Amino acid sequence: GIQVEQSPPDLILQEGANSTLRCNFSDSVNNLQWFHQNPWGQLINLFYIPSGTKQNGRLSATTVATERYSLLYISSSQTTDSGVYFCAVDENTDKLIFGTGTRLQVFP
């Protein structure tokens, strides 16, 4: 099956810093989503982005499907951005396969 790799596994930032999270996948995909799991465990959908670029406030994401990777940018990070960021993809099925996540800690 398709493999999803995320990097870095852990990231520590000071408030105000910018960061880039990466997701590599091993095959072509129909669906790619980014999620944030907050410290209380809630999974929040950030982007549905099988290709192209999207922005939502301080967050933006770019997927280059032909090169099989996606990037999530966080600008001017805040303590509320802390948590785990997951990339999830499907390979021409209806089911999403999740990566192992990037754990982000933002300190004041």
Added chain:
Amino acid sequence: DAGVIQSPRHEVTEMGQEVTLRCKPISGHDYLFWYRQTMMRGLELLIYFNNNVPIDDSGMPEDRFSAKMPNASFSTLKIQPSEPRDSAVYFCASSQGTGYTFGSGTRLTVV
């Protein structure tokens, strides 16, 4: 919309007991997914439904696990008998085929 609603939020049960987890998807979403999250294995898809029909249950760990979706607004995941290794957070999610919306999860502890 109230989002995807799961119940209970927490469940503590003794080994060997039956456990039933419940999920109400977002109205109009025709896909429903059950995931399990553990530290060791991350987020794993157990089963998913399309228009109330189970499509892929290859992630269901063993026969002790079963899932049903009797109508478009309700699904259950049952474990019988439960074992300590079933302890995890179980998430339900729904979709119209693009972005997923997850429920708050059920934290199951089997002692």
